[in-house]
Structure formats: structure tokens, C-alpha cells
Amino acid sequence: MKFTDKISQHSSKPFFSFEFFPPRTDQGFSNLLARIKGLSALEPLAISVTWGAGGTTKQRSVELAGIVQSQYGVDTVLHLTCTNMERGMVDDVLRAAKKLGIQNIFALRGGMYPPHGSDHWIPADPRFVHAADLVAYIRSIPEYADYFCIGVAGYPEGHTEAEPGDDQIGRLKAKVDAGADYVVTQLFYDVNNFFVWLKEVRRRGISVPIIPGVMPIQTYASFIRLNKLCGTRVPPYVSSDLETIRHDDQKVKDYGVHLAMSIIRRLTANGEVCGIHLCTFNLEKSVRRVLGGLGWTNDAPPQTNDQAHRHLPPDVLVSAHEVARAMSTTPSQEPDPFSVQSTATASTAHKLTPGWDDFPNGRFGDPTSPAYGAYDMWDCGINLNEGIAQWGNPKSTTDLTSFFLSYLNSAISTTPFSPEPLNVETSTILPHLIRLTSGGLWTVGSQPAVDAAPSSDGVFGWGPRGGYVFQKSFVEFFCDRRTVEWIKERVNTHGKGLVSFYAGDGQNDFFSNAEEGRNAVTWGVFPDQEIVQSTIIERDSFAAWMEEAFGIWYQWALFYPPDSAERELLEKASEKLWLVSIIHHDYKNPESLWDFLFEGEGLPLH
Template identity: 55%
Template sequence: MKLSDKIAAYNLPHPFYTFEFFPPRTDQGFENLIPRISRLSTLNPLAISVTWGAGGSTRDRSIDLAGLTQADYGIDTVLHLTCTNMLPGMVDDALRAAKVRGIQNILALRGDPPRGTEHWAPVDSQFTCGVDLVRYIRSSPEFSSQFCIGVAAYPEGHPDHETDEDGGLDVLKKKVDGGADFIVTQLFYDADRFLKWVDKVREKGITVPIIPGIMPIQTYSSFLRLIKLCGVKVPPSIMAALEPIRHDDKLVKDYGVGLAVDIIQNITSTGKIKGIHLCTLNLEKSVQLVIEKLQWAGGSPEMKNKLIADAPGRMIHAQLSSSSDLVIDPTTAANTAANVLTFKQTLDPDPGRGEVNNAATWDDFPNGRFGDYKSPAFGAQDQWGGTGFSQYKGLSEWGHPKTTEDLTSLFLRYLHSEVSSSPFSSLPLSSESLTILPYLERLTKRGWWTVCSQPTVDGTPSTDEVFGWGPRGGYVFQKGFVEFFVEEHVLERIEEKIAAEGRGWVHYFAGNLQGECRSNVPDDGRNAVTWGMFPGQEIAQTTIIERESFLTWKDEAFTIWAEWASCYPPGSEESELLDAVRKKRWLVNIVHHDYKKSDALWTFLLDGELPL
């Protein structure tokens, strides 16, 4: 059913809500997301949405996930669709694939902006911005009647543009005049500012529903990264409230739930907003708590096709009633949802049991770049599914590298905090990495460009200001690892040293652009490099390095080199250098298993002779 029609017909006494998910990067994460969506669907969202990676990078997974939820499981689904950097024909292919699967709702987005706009040329000249996609769908005989179209809005201004607020409203008006049926906003944390923006939107003559994007804070570090990537302004009162609890992930998560509830109550109590859009980041607990605290369970007026899981985890439909005859009061709807949820949790397969708590909470406290590749939240991105690279705004800091020495200098400047970001990190060097700075500096001076690392930790309190994570009262542990780019002849010498001197303590992965992968880790090897022990809980393994997670990140890392190169004119020294690096260097990850010795990894790598 079209979302605009569902909104028009909605008649429960509380606002409606929708949930947003992204297609996980790994097969295991994808499989484990389905039962998670199933459990959240018992809260009866009006619809769910599935994000679309930049340039169609998650095309197959996005369409597969949206197809499963819409066609197979009967959940009305909004498929995000970006248009910039899409090859000719890809937009039509995606729309046809959505139509075949019964999807009737599209969120039309521009997607990641062109890299280095001074030199950029559109891949498909039909699509250079979101309004182009809206107009194309609405004017197409094949697609116009099939799809309800939503568009994005930015209450605090678009993070990639310095346009004034009125300019942003003009763009939004063009999207709506072009045929958009509803608006979903970028996340925000200042409710008063948002409501003033809503008034300006209405004054502009825009009357379609506005659905505000709400994202509960999950951890302090991820919150900081997100507001930087999205350009979100945070009221000082929120930062002041987070400051004393920033090292207790449990308290931060609880605060995030309470803050989301307060914001939602504030913006919906005015009568200006009829529903909200909750960004889940593929996590379950916070979203469920928000809905429960609002006492909104039973958000959809339609109770047919309720999802119930049978014992092996396959999905069947329970035809509760025809929608024309069904009348359910909010209390009955909430109780029905709770009963179905209890039944489903009993029958659903529990992918987390015995490894990291239970299926609903086993990845509540992700830590580090990798996380667990089996988690549905592995590889979480920003709200619209972008890479974040375009929002770093760092070219003025990175300069114009023309030689490998220039690149070495840039990586060193980042380590020394002389620049606040690098192409591989939107944030300054963390306090944790500062504890191993001399080692990272020595490696980088060799021309081993470090992009990710972790010191050893042996039973540090979970509230430690530098290394702590998770709830208070626990202890955290880490194995040291480091990741860097080197040329193949250097990799060969590293492999020789590991074979001769590693004695089983050192494992590595190495991959290149051409898809080769070299390693001494068994094919089914899974190496937990970060874990925690907390009162009343199983051991939580939050950062796991194994083949699939490494290869997933490796592909992203080499994409960053390409994106960086595209910021410079084609054929320029900078572009040629970065392209050559992408084609010739290997990404190498090395783990030392002796977490009892703080310098074990660094002694192994830095003692003895290895090539520069």
C-alpha cells in the first residue's frame, strides 16, 4: 500500500511511526537481520524503509531485503533510491525490480554528492540531484502510478552545502512540486529549532506530510561521529548531560532512549507532526524501548498479515481479519503486539545465543571498526546510506599530494594532530591510539601508512576514560592489532618474518584491489580482539577480525582511494598518484594474540630489519 494513502487513513490516537534499516554488508548479517525486523514488526510500524548505498553499491542487497519484507512478509516497505553516480539504466532497473516485488514506495535521494565537483561529470546526465529522480518517476508512464514518492529534507541545512536555509526550502519546494508525496527529514536533536523549520516549510506552501528522522544515541563515540558526518547541531544541554556518563555505554544508551522520547513528545504534542521515522542502525533494543515508553505499540491500524515465526524460523502469515471489518482499540493492539512478540521470541532462531548474549541485545555495544561480521549492524553507515567521505570537508587539510613522500607526510600530520581528519577517518586520532603513537609514527615513517590500530588491554575497568566501553562494573580486554597499506615486496618480507618468528602468536590478512587475499588464518578462523566481562552477562565479543569482515572493509578502503583521486582533475599528478597507490598497494592487518604484553605487537614488527 502507498504510504501517502496509509497516512491519510491513519486514525489511531497516537502518531504513526516507521523504522529504517540498511542492508548488512555480510551474508550472516543479512540472515540475522530478518528475524530482527520480524520482532520489531510486531510493534506495528506503518512501514519500514531500506537504504540504498551510494551509486548503487548495495543495489542487490537493498532490493533483496526490500523484496523480502514487502513481497514475502507483507510489510509495506519504502525503498531508498539514489541517482547520482548511477550508471545509465540502473535507475530503471531498480524501479522495475521494486515494481515486480510489489514495492509501492520510493524515497528519492540524490545520494553521495559528486566528488571534486569542479572536475565532476555526471555518470548519467538525466540525474544530477534528487529532484531529477522525482520528476523522472512522476513523468514516466511505466512508473508514475506505481510509486508513492518521498524526498529528503535537512532542517539544519545540507551538510555538503553552505546554502542558506531559504535556499534549502526552495530545493524542497521543487521536489514537492515535481511530484513528491511525503518528506523524511535528516536526524536532529534540537526540537525547538526543528519546529521553527516546520513552520517555514508550511509558509513556503508545502503541504505534504513531514516525517522527522529520529535516531536514538547508541554510544558516545558513534554519536560524535554521526553528528560530524551529518552536520547536526546539538544543544549544549545535551552535550553537558552526556559528558559525565560518556564512558558508560549503558548509561549513554539509556539516556539516548530518554532523549528520543522527549524529542518525539515535544514535536508531536504541537499537532504539527503526525508521525516519526526511527533510524534503527539495524539495532533493536533502543527502538523497542522508545516505542514502549511512548506507549505507542500497535502503530498501524492494519492488523492483517501479522508476522508470526514458526519453529524453524520460516515466516507464515496469520490472516487475523479483513481490513474492512477490523476495528481495534489501542490497548488491544498493544496487547496483541506484545503477545505476538512473546510467541515469536520463543520460536525464532537465536543467532546470538552462546556467543554474545541474546539475539536482541548481542550487539548493543559495538566497539571498534570491525565489530562482529555476523551482526546485522556490521558496517553501519549514515542515515542515507552514504560512505561519509564527501562530508569530511578535508581537502584543504590534505593538500595536493604528488609523491609517496607527500602521502607519508600527510599520514604523519594526521598522527601528530596537525590535521583533524584523513580520508580514512573523519575524526581526530583517538585518545586510545595516542597511547601507541610512537609505534604508529615509526611504522608510518617506513611508508607503512597506518589507518587502523588498537593497543593491548588486560582487564581494564569498563569505565576507564580511554579504553572503557559497555556497562559499568565490568572489565575489558584487547589484543593489539594494526592495519596499514604497503607495497607487495614489503608484504612478502612481513610474511617471511611471521612464518619464521611468529610462533603462532601472529596472524595476518592482506588484500589488494584485484581481489587477492593472503593470510595464515584458517578459513573458518574467528579472532575476537576486543571482549568484555560484565556482571550478570555472558562474555561480550564486540570486535572480531576474520576473513569476511576484513574483505568487506578492504573493499571500502580501496574505494576511498578512488574517491580521493576523483577530487583532483583527471590526469593530474595527484589523481595519477592516488590511482597508482590503489592499484599497487596491499591493505594488511596484523594481530598479536599476547594481550598480556603491551608491546608484543610492536616489538615483533619494529625489532629487526624490514624494508622501508
């Protein structure tokens, strides 16, 4: 059934819809199906399935949407991006969606976007440069024109790539004029600003349903990461509140539940908003707690502690009691996918036990989790102008070495592989990383060894106070095949059974000496609970990250003109390099990994 038809028939309390992304592993995908089945019982008006840039999740997205539509009886909205898609892929997806009975498409531009006045980015299909082009294309095909209900994205706080003076509401109107039936907004926290934007949208003649997107905060690191990615403006009181609890994931999660409830109550109070779109992060508990607290489901409302509460400002506050800031100290259960950034470490504010339902689970978490895989909000990313300004114009491997060294030396704050500055604990191993990178082994992930640091430690600590945290040292880098062969031999002759490695290239060649199963490299011991494993590196997770990493090289290449030295260099890197992850299991010796790599006839550095 078309989503807008369901909206028109929904006349009771405000409706809600859910959004999920396809996990990167088969086990995660299978386990997500069980989660979606459970959440479907809450009777969402629809379930959205996201789409990776350039069709990177095409197969899994279509498969997941088809299962939700056919087996769970929930109307599904399949996201679809059009830029950097191979010619004919859009037609293939539309054909498959109709065959599966899916009547709803969420049309996005996706992919790369050229700087103003530049022709560096060229679409794979010249028919698709903007989301409006995709909407118009669907409407132009007789068999799809009336079959699909089409949604598009709105940006109350502006798109991250917008230039000063851009008529962004005019862009939204172009999508609606092309045939879009409804709008879902990017996430936001400033409710007043949303209503100002909504008023202007209506004044400009856009009359289709506008559905606010709300994402309950799950962890501090993912909050920072997504806000930076989406350009979201964060009210000072939210930043201040979260800063005081940033190292306790459960308190951050509880805060996110209450903040989401307050925002939704305000949005739906006067009848201008008919429903809410909830971005779930493939997680369940926060969604259930938010909807239960609103009284929209039979789930119990979240508990609060009045002795510790603080008050939201009047423009957001609905009830001081409802948005109390008292947070429980229930142990966290899932790690944050954004806590390990390049040579930043893996030990910041995240935790894991075999349960799945509490926290985001990225490439360093449990690959069997339904939440496994990095999640990025749709149509957001690095502005090409900003990216090129910071990352420059590498034309040789020497330039790339200088580029990665610039990040290690904090001359630049991001790389395509690392959206955040270096973590503070990286300073304890920085000379080793500089030595590797100077020799042409470009580091993109690492952490130092830690033996029983207090969980309250300002550098290494995480989790509830009164515990102790541990880390095995590991390092990830890009290198050539010769280095991989050296590592294989070195592990055999000097590893002493204490070194595990994974290595793979963009052509699906793979080597490892590690046995199948979990390989926890960060864990914590806390009072009155089981040992918490927060960081896991194993075959499936490495394979998923490897695929993503080589895709990043290719996407970075698209920043530059065809036939340019920069594009040729980066495309060659995506085809010829190897990604290596090396773990040393002697966590009591902080130099164990580095001694293994450098002592005697050490790594063949350039």
C-alpha cells in the same frame, strides 16, 4: 500500497515507520531478516531500506526490500541515490522494484557534490545531479510516473554542504514541484527549531506530509560520529548529560530512549506531525522501548530510577518522570562501529556478548550480527571544500606519506579513512605508527596491548566499573605486494604461532594464516557477568572492511578533476595497494607486535 495513501487512511494515533540498512555480511543479512520479521509485528506503516553511495549496496538493498515487501507483508520504501551511479543503473533498479511489487522510492542525491564554482565532480550520468532530477526522471517515464510514490529528504538544520545564502527550502520545493509526494527529515534534537522550519516550509507552499526523522542514541561514539556527519546541532543539556555517562553504553542507551520519547511526544502533541520515522541502526530494543513508552505498542515502557533523574529543559520536557536520567547498569551487548577510527584504538566504550540487540556493531564487531557494518545517514558526508582544504592535493606517494603523517602528528584531524581525531591511547604506540607510515606503510587502524587495566582507567577503560579490560595489539596499513610477501614469510619464521594476519587487495586477492572463527582482540571481565568480547577481527569482517576501504580510495579520487594527477594517484591506489591487518596474541607484552615487525631484518620500509 503507496505510502501517502496509507498515511491518508491512518486516522488514529500517530504512525511510525522503520529504517534498516543492509549488513555487509551474508550471516548478518540473514539474521537481520529475523529481526525485521519480529519488528514487523509492531505494525509499522512502512519499512525503509537504505542505499549505499554510488549503488554500493544495490544488490543487498533490492533483495532486502523485496523480501520485506513480499514475505513480511509490510510496504517497503527503497532508497535510491542517483549521482555517481553507472548509466542505466537507475533504470535497472526501478524496473526491479516494480517487478517486486515495491511502490515507494525515497529519492536522494547521494555521492559526491561539487564545491560552488568548481567542476571537480562530474556525475556519472549528466541527467542526475540533484535529487530533484531523479524525482523528475521517474515522473517522466510513463510506466513509473503514477506507479511510484516518491519521498525526499528535508533538512531542518540545513544540509552539511550548504553554502551561506543557499535557499535550502527552495531546493526542497524544487523536489516537491518535480513530483515528490512526502518529506522525511534528517535527524535533529531541537524541536523548537523544527517547528520554525516547518512553519516556513508551509509558508513557501510545500503542503505534502512532513515526517520527522528520530534516531534513539545508541552509544556515545556513534552519537558524536553521526552528529558530526550530519551537522546536527546538539542542545547543551544533551551534551552535558551524555558527557557524564559516556563510558557506560547502557546508560547512554537508556538516556537515548527517554530523550527520543520526549522529542516524539513534543512533536506529536499539537497534531502538526502525523507520524515519525525511526532510524533503527538495525537494532531492536531501543525501538521497542520507545514505542512501548509512548503507548503506541503493547511493549512495556522503559524503567527509570527517580533517585538519579535530572530534568530536561521546558522546551523538551513532557514529564520529569518520563525522562528521568536514572540509567540501569545492565551489561552492554554490542560494540560501537565508530569507536575504532584509523589509528584510534578499539577499546573505547563498547562491549559485546553473543546477543545482538543492544548496541551498534561495526567492522570490529561480530560479522554475524544484523547490525554489522558502518551506517551513515543518507545524503551526508564530507563537504568537498572542507575535505580538499584539510586533505590537500596529493600527487605522489610521497605526498600520501606526508598526508598520513600529518594525521598521526595531529596536524589534521581527519582522513577519508578516519573521521575523528586520534584516540588518546594511540600516544602509547605513536612512535611505531610513525615509523611504519614514514616507511610507506600507511596506517589506518591500531591498538596497543593491554593486560588487566581497570575498567575505570581514563585511557583504556570501558564498561561497568569494578572490572578489568584486555587488548591484543594490532595494526592495519596499506602497502605493496612486496610487503605482503615479507609478512607471509616473517609469520612463518618468527611468528611462533602468536601472530595472525589478513591481507587483501582491490582485485580480490587474499592471504591469511588465521583459522576460521572469532578472533577477539579486546575483552572485559566484569562483576557478575560473562566475559565480554568487544572487538573481533576475522575473515568475514576483514573482507567487508577491505571492500569498503578500497571504495574509499575511489570515492576520494572523485574529489579531484578527471585526468588530474590527484585522481590518477588515488585511483591507482585503489587498484594496486594491499590492506593488511596484523594481530599479536601476546597481550602481556606491550612490545610484542612491534618487536615482531622491527627486530632483526625488519619490515622492508621505503
